[in-house]
Structures are given as structure tokens and as C-alpha cells.
Amino acid sequence: MRATRTLALLAAGALLPAAAAGCGGDDRPAASGGAIAVTSTDGGCEIARTDAPAGTVVFSVANKGAKVTEFYVLAGADKVAGEVENIAPGLTRELRVELAAGAYQTACKPGMVGDGIRGAFTVTAAGAGPAVDPELTAAVARYRAYVKGQTAALLTLTTQFVAAVKGGRITEAKALFPKAREPWERIEPVAEIFGDLDPRIDAREADLEPGQAFTGFHKLEKDLWVTKSVAGSGPTADQLMADIKEIAAKAEAEALTPLQLANGAKELLDEVATGKITGEEDFFSHTDLWDFKANLDGSRAAVEALRPVLVARDPALVAQLDAAFAAASAALDRHRAGTGWKLHNQLTKADLKLLSDAINSLGEPVSRVAAAVSR
Amino acid sequence: MAAQTPHQGDRSTVPAAAAVSRRRVLAATGIAGVAGLAAAGGAVARDAFAQDAAPAADAVAFRGAHQAGIVTAAQDRLHFAAFDVVTRDRDHLVALLRQWTAAAARMTAGQAAGGSGAVGGPAQAPPEDTGEALDLPPAQLTLTVGFGASLFRDAAGRDRFGIAAHLPPALAPLPHFPGDQLRPELSGGDLCVQACANDPQVAVHAIRNLARIGFGTVSLRWSQLGFGRTSATTRAQSTPRNLMGFKDGTANLRAEDGALLEEQLWVQPGDGPQWLAGGTYLVSRKIKMLVETWDRTSLAEQEAIFGRTKGSGAPLTGRDEFDRPDFAATGADGRPVIAPEAHVRLAHPDQHGGARMLRRGYHFVDGSDGLGRMDAGLFFLAFQRDPRRQFVPVQRALARSDVLNEYIRHVGSAVFACPPGVRDAGDHWGRTLFG
Numbered sequence: 001m002r003a004t005r006t007l008a009l010l011a012a013g014a015l016l017p018a019a020a021a022g023c024g025g026d027d028r029p030a031a032s033g034g035a036i037a038v039t040s041t042d043g044g045c046e047i048a049r050t051d052a053p054a055g056t057v058v059f060s061v062a063n064k065g066a067k068v069t070e071f072y073v074l075a076g077a078d079k080v081a082g083e084v085e086n087i088a089p090g091l092t093r094e095l096r097v098e099l100a101a102g103a104y105q106t107a108c109k110p111g112m113v114g115d116g117i118r119g120a121f122t123v124t125a126a127g128a129g130p131a132v133d134p135e136l137t138a139a140v141a142r143y144r145a146y147v148k149g150q151t152a153a154l155l156t157l158t159t160q161f162v163a164a165v166k167g168g169r170i171t172e173a174k175a176l177f178p179k180a181r182e183p184w185e186r187i188e189p190v191a192e193i194f195g196d197l198d199p200r201i202d203a204r205e206a207d208l209e210p211g212q213a214f215t216g217f218h219k220l221e222k223d224l225w226v227t228k229s230v231a232g233s234g235p236t237a238d239q240l241m242a243d244i245k246e247i248a249a250k251a252e253a254e255a256l257t258p259l260q261l262a263n264g265a266k267e268l269l270d271e272v273a274t275g276k277i278t279g280e281e282d283f284f285s286h287t288d289l290w291d292f293k294a295n296l297d298g299s300r301a302a303v304e305a306l307r308p309v310l311v312a313r314d315p316a317l318v319a320q321l322d323a324a325f326a327a328a329s330a331a332l333d334r335h336r337a338g339t340g341w342k343l344h345n346q347l348t349k350a351d352l353k354l355l356s357d358a359i360n361s362l363g364e365p366v367s368r369v370a371a372a373v374s375r
Numbered sequence: 376m377a378a379q380t381p382h383q384g385d386r387s388t389v390p391a392a393a394a395v396s397r398r399r400v401l402a403a404t405g406i407a408g409v410a411g412l413a414a415a416g417g418a419v420a421r422d423a424f425a426q427d428a429a430p431a432a433d434a435v436a437f438r439g440a441h442q443a444g445i446v447t448a449a450q451d452r453l454h455f456a457a458f459d460v461v462t463r464d465r466d467h468l469v470a471l472l473r474q475w476t477a478a479a480a481r482m483t484a485g486q487a488a489g490g491s492g493a494v495g496g497p498a499q500a501p502p503e504d505t506g507e508a509l510d511l512p513p514a515q516l517t518l519t520v521g522f523g524a525s526l527f528r529d530a531a532g533r534d535r536f537g538i539a540a541h542l543p544p545a546l547a548p549l550p551h552f553p554g555d556q557l558r559p560e561l562s563g564g565d566l567c568v569q570a571c572a573n574d575p576q577v578a579v580h581a582i583r584n585l586a587r588i589g590f591g592t593v594s595l596r597w598s599q600l601g602f603g604r605t606s607a608t609t610r611a612q613s614t615p616r617n618l619m620g621f622k623d624g625t626a627n628l629r630a631e632d633g634a635l636l637e638e639q640l641w642v643q644p645g646d647g648p649q650w651l652a653g654g655t656y657l658v659s660r661k662i663k664m665l666v667e668t669w670d671r672t673s674l675a676e677q678e679a680i681f682g683r684t685k686g687s688g689a690p691l692t693g694r695d696e697f698d699r700p701d702f703a704a705t706g707a708d709g710r711p712v713i714a715p716e717a718h719v720r721l722a723h724p725d726q727h728g729g730a731r732m733l734r735r736g737y738h739f740v741d742g743s744d745g746l747g748r749m750d751a752g753l754f755f756l757a758f759q760r761d762p763r764r765q766f767v768p769v770q771r772a773l774a775r776s777d778v779l780n781e782y783i784r785h786v787g788s789a790v791f792a793c794p795p796g797v798r799d800a801g802d803h804w805g806r807t808l809f810g
Contacts, residue, residue, distance in 0.1 A: 262499075353594070361590045
């Protein structure tokens with residue numbers, strides 16, 4: 001995982017924190033029924049309407065208080081569906097968020113601390129909502145099937161890995177460690193939606209604050225490669241198994257938006273660029289190339305799911321994506337070793353530069369997928 | 376020596392092309408933000424870009440017979456980048472040169488790298504411009520491109536892009552000079568871009584955006600930040616001091632030198648392949664200075680090493696910086712006043728059949744070296760008509776005998792052929808080479 005999470009941006013349906021001055025505007029879907037006025041004061045949060053039809057919902061948040069405020073739309077207790085931060089006193093900012101039918105909460109957060117001033121908000125099934133491109137719906141369905149396949153593999157491989165750790169079979173556990181991480185790394189942007197679970201499963205030791213518990217994959221990695229003892233690893237292994245089961249169930253159930261697919265494809269390449277090429281991800285085992293390959297696969301799967309949409313909307317981009325994915329795969333394939341990969345510390349600086357170039361070449365066109373999907 | 380008209384006239388501070396400056400765009404979007412019309416901000420920016428507006432004040436004209444950034448009055452800051460071409464496809468390379476030319480024309484005029492700028496594009500797309508120069512003026516930004524010999528043929532001698540026949544003989548690799556400690560990762564490159572500006576952020580912004588546009592076609596090989604021009608390229612500029620505290624490069628070619636520029640700076644028709652006529656060669660050398668030991672050297676020895684006084688920069692045989700050094704003069708002890716190994720003697724045009732260069736280097740301090748010493752020196756840049764007759768003999772003499780060598784190390788080196796200028800809106804960098 002990355003040290004900084006872009007959770008709010010990626011969170012379900014959070015199309016845009018649309019407020020930044022100067023963001024381009026005319027490509028966004030029009031809200032049905034106009035913006036819902038929200039008045040945030042230092043002690044109150046007035047909302048003109050507490051229901052809306054499914055689709056793009058627009059809130060116009062005016063800060064009439066003396067403190068800087070924030071406005072959130074929450075799905076469930078604390079899953080952020082959309083937010084707009086840093087609204088200075090006297091300013092009005094806009095939040096556009098794609099919401100499916102269901103129960104939500106709204107929250108104004110004057111002073112930007114605490115749980116905020118909550119209110120219930122209901123999204124009703126869209127009778128005459130904006131028409132959705134059926135190709136986009138199909139894309140999401142294809143990608144959800146992919147996620148389901150990966151969560152199944154993740155459960156199987158994590159079960160084997162945890163059993164080896166708990167059985168004290170260090171060699172077997174070390175062989176299973178990079179393999180169990182592959183399905184995880186393929187769908188990590190989906191996992192990152194679920195707040196605390198991702199750091200519990202995948203935090204790196206260097207990312208922790210003083211006093212924070214070091215748990216998950218990388219704690220076991222350290223036990224296996226550095227401490228070279230799994231005598232005390234049982235509780236960590238059990239917790240990892242429980243967390244993986246929980247996140248697998250949540251990931252399968254999660255309704256995703258096309259934009260999340262597009263942003264997820266880019267995020268996975270950012271993970272490669274910032275974590276794998278540098279060798280930060282698997283600092284103790286140096287098995288970063290397994291994660292690299294999995295990130296690349298996951299990114300490609302998301303783009304593949306969107307392919308018909310992209311072919312229709314931007315065929316030149318598709319040609320560029322295909323060429324860049326092929327080049328990145330070819331660059332990585334040079335480092336295959338047996339059924340796996342070379343270790344990060346076996347790569348020369350020149351090797352890493354070629355990999356970095358390939359990811360930079362691929363990242364640029366992938367970063368344009370979101371705009372093609374959302375227009 | 377064909378005596379073309381001197382070119383200084385078309386290179387002065389010239390009104391930039393129509394379009395709004397980065398500063399004006401910011402002002403426009405800022406107003407929109409304050410009014411709470413967030414969504415309208417982008418539209419304001421786009422409209423502003425579409426309109427003709429007042430020219431930016433301190434822009435240097437991008438187009439002309441020769442590339443800007445050569446005889447242009449040397450700016451204060453540098454970001455120099457050498458790239459490797461990573462595509463094998465000639466069309467991709469040419470497309471990149473076209474894109475770079477368009478972006479360079481915009482950025483040197485104080486505009487964003489791409490049409491929709493840093494804030495005017497779709498909200499779901501990454502901005503076309505990285506944005507850090509949004510509120511900055513053009514700052515006399517110039518962007519100058521050059522082609523290395525490795526662009527024509529690879530290490531195995533293969534013709535990479537069907538241009539090997541056009542490789543100029545003068546673009547030959549430099550010979551090894553005694554004392555060279557060149558590091559491959561700081562040397563060579565298929566392409567280079569020299570970005571000079573009076574604001575370091577403007578220069579860095581330009582290289583960053585060109586590198587970004589180039590992903591997949593080129594890859595950054597090495598780059599160098601420089602501060603404080605080390606040369607004067609116009610008569611209006613005084614000779615600056617190097618990090619050793621001396622005025623160096625007094626005999627530099629300058630923009631006003633007219634026919635001398637044709638003779639010494641610009642490649643002439645008939646010199647080699649026609650595509651380079653009106654262009655020039657650039658030699659870059661990264662020269663580390665061992666400043667700690669230099670600073671412990673007596674003033675008398677420092678002045679003897681340079682052959683100049685430290686205060687005025689006058690040769691030891693004269694009173695004024697621009698007095699002609701008298702290499703024959705001897706002192707009371709019968710020895711030459713300017714020592715046989717003095718820098719000014721070894722480098723002087725009189726010792727090399729009148730060979731001159733247009734030096735345009737910058738100081739660098741790349742932090743410290745981990746051993747308690749500064750990692751500092753001169754990033755030497757010199758433009759010339761033929762390195763074989765200019766840089767090479769001068770450097771050979773310096774490398775053999777210059778006492779200064781005790782205090783410097785050459786660690787990086789490259790030679791590039793800089794094509795002629797971009798003539799008009801339909802022209803692009805490299806057109807004369809690639810057709």
C-alpha cells in the first residue's frame with residue numbers, strides 16, 4: 001500500500017471534489033433538479049432537501065459560519081461517498097457525487113474536526129434519471145467478475161500462506177508470500193476503499209506512526225526474512241486471515257463506478273512507479289517484481305473491461321494503451337526467473353531505468369482513460 | 376565565410392505571440408474562485424486562451440534564423456537536459472519534435488505547455504500543463520535543442536532513424552583528454568534541451584513539461600541545474616566571475632560580433648550536411664571544482680594560475696580586463712609575466728589560430744559530496760562552428776598543461792549539433808534533418 005491514501009477520491013461514487021477553483025466544468029453531467037443548497041454554520045447544517053433520485057447529485061455548500069468547514073456524503077457510518085474540504089467562511093463550493101439508491105448521511109464539519117453535524121439523506125431509485133451508457137454498465141460488470149476471481153485466489157493463497165506460517169514451515173511460507181500477494185496487488189485500489197482494512201493488511205513498517213501496531217503481510221515478511229522465526233507469528237497470521245476474509249467479502253459486494261475502474265488502473269501504475277521500482281514494497285524479501293507484475297495485470301484488466309467504451313470514444317488512445325502495455329510487459333518479462341521473477345536487489349540501475357521508462361510511458365495514456373470514460 | 380546579416384536584431388526582447396500570459400490566466404481563475412463559481416473557472420481560462428491578448432513583456436522570440444538561447448543575452452538560470460530516444464519509430468520521433476516545438480513556442484511566450492493549460496482541461500483528465508509556472512512571467516525563457524551523434528548511429532553503428540548519412544563529421548566524439556574522469560551517466564545523449572531563464576522555476580517547468588510530453592519516445596538521461604551565468608554573450612553584459620572568484624571568458628564571442636559569428640559560431644553552407652547550415656555545435660562539460668583546496672591557495676598563486684588579477688580581471692601584463700594579454704612580456708627575473716601554463720595563455724585565441732567560442736555556462740552546486748565538501752563547479756557550455764577546430768585544440772592544451780587542472784575534474788561531457796532556428800508556425804525542430 002501507499003503511505004498516503006487517496007481514499008476519499010477513490011471512494012464509491014465520489015466523482016469529483018468539484019470545488020477547486022478553475023476545474024473545467026462543461027463536461028460534467030447536469031444535475032437533475034438543480035443543486036441542493038447546504039448552509040453550514042458553526043453550529044448547524046441545513047440542507048434544502050434530504051432526498052434525491054439516483055444519479056449525479058449536486059450539493060452547493062455555503063459556509064455562513066466563522067470556521068472553515070467541510071461537507072461529506074457518507075454511505076453507511078463512515079464510508080466516504082464524496083466530500084468537499086476546506087470551505088473558507090463566506091465561500092460557496094460545489095460537490096458533485098454519483099449516488100446509487102440507498103440510505104446515506106450528510107455531514108457538515110465546521111472547524112474540520114469530529115464526526116460533524118450529521119443528517120439522513122435518501123437516494124431513491126432513478127425513475128427518469130440520466131441515461132447510462134450500457135457499455136459502461138457492462139464494463140463494470142466485467143471488472144466485478146475479475147475482482148471476484150481475484151478475491152477467490154486471494155482467499156485460497158492466503159489460507160495456504162497462513163497455514164505454512166503457523167506450521168513453522170518457513171521455506172514454504174517464503175515461497176507462498178509473493179504468490180499470495182499477487183491477487184491482492186491486482187485489485188488493491190478496490191481494497192483501499194475500505195478504510196482501516198488496507199493498512200492493517202498491507203502497511204509497510206516505515207509507514208507506521210509511533211505506537212501503531214505493525215500487522216499484516218509485511219510483518220510476516222519481516223518475521224520470515226529478517227527475524228527468521230515464526231514462533232510468535234501466529235496471532236498476526238490469524239488476524240491477516242480474518243482481515244482478508246472480510247475485505248474479500250466487501251470487495252465482491254462493492255458496486256463500482258466506471259470512473260473507479262479508470263482511476264484504479266492509473267493508481268496501480270503509480271504503485272509500481274513509487275513502490276515497486278524503488279524496492280520499498282517488499283523491503284525484506286525483495287520480491288517486488290511479483291507485485292509489479294500483479295499491479296500491471298490489474299491495471300490492464302481494468303482498462304480491458306473498459307475497452308469497448310474506449311474504442312468507441314477514443315480509438316487513438318486504445319492503440320496507444322495497447323502498445324504501451326505490451327512494451328511494459330516485454331520490459332518486465334526480461335526479468336523472469338524460473339516460475340517467478342528476479343529479486344529487486346538482483347536488478348541493476350540500468351534494468352530499473354528501463355522498467356521506470358516503461359511505466360512512465362504507460363502511465364501517461366492510462367491517466368487519460370478517466371476523462372474518456374467520464375465524458 | 377559568407378557574410379550573412381547579423382542576427383541580433385531578430386533576437387532581442389520581442390513581443391510574444393498572441394495569447395494570454397500565465398499570470399493573466401491565474402488572475403482570471405482566481406477571480407472565478409473567489410466568486411464561488413468553481414465550475415466556471417475552467418471556462419474562463421479556456422476563453423482566455425482562445426483570445427488574442429496583450430503580448431508578454433519579457434519574452435524572447437522563439438522563432439528566427441537561428442535558435443534562441445545562443446546569442447541571447449545570457450539569463451541567470453539553467454536547466455539542461457539530455458535525453459535518450461527510446462523509440463525505434465522515426466515517425467514517433469518526428470511527432471515528438473513537432474510537439475516539443477509547439478510546447479516550446481508556447482512556454483517561451485509565457486503560456487502553458489498545452490492548449491488547455493494547468494486548469495482549463497476536463498476535470499477528470501490530468502492537466503496538460505504541470506502548473507508550477509502558472510503565475511510566473513516568461514522570464515526570458517529560451518529553449519534550445521541539439522542532436523547527439525548517437526541519434527544517427529547506435530553503438531553498433533546501425534542507422535537508427537534513416538539519418539546516418541546526414542551525420543556531420545564535426546559531430547565526432549571528443550577525444551580523451553588527459554585527466555578526464557568522465558562518468559557515462561553524466562555524459563552523452565541523443566537529444567538535448569537547454570532551458571535558460573531568469574527564474575529557475577520557469578526553466579525547470581519547461582524541462583519537466585517537455586520530459587513529460589516525451590514519455591515513451593525519450594527518456595531523461597541526465598540533467599543539470601545551473602545558477603549564475605558564467606559568461607557574457609552581449610556587450611551590455613559584464614564578464615561574470617566563476618566560482619573560483621575570477622573573471623573568465625573575457626574573450627567570449629558576443630551577439631554584436633557580426634561577421635565573426637559567421638566565422639566562429641554558425642555552421643555555414645558547405646561546412647557539412649546542408650541541414651545544419653545556420654546551426655551550431657554545443658559542447659557541454661561538467662567540471663567539478665575542488666573549491667576547498669583552491670580556497671587555501673594564496674592570492675599570488677591563484678592569479679599566476681589564471682594569468683589575471685582577481686580584482687579587475689586584467690591580464691597580469693595589463694591594467695584593464697579587456698587589455699590584450701602580452702604573452703611575450705618578461706619580468707625582472709627574465710621569466711614570462713604570464714606563465715607558460717597560465718589559463719589565460721593556454722585558452723587564448725592567439726594560441727589557437729584565433730579560435731573563439733561562445734561560452735554560455737553556469738555554476739552548479741549539487742549539494743555536498745558526503746565527505747564534508749561541496750559538490751560544486753562549472754557546467755561549461757560552448758557553442759561553436761566546428762568543435763574539431765575550436766573546443767578540441769583548446770581543451771587539449773588546457774588538459775596537458777593548465778595548472779588549474781589540480782583544482783578541477785571533468786566528470787561529464789557531450790557534443791550536440793543544434794539545428795537552425797524554427798522559422799515559422801509550420802516549421803519544427805529538426806525539420807531540416809528529418810524532412
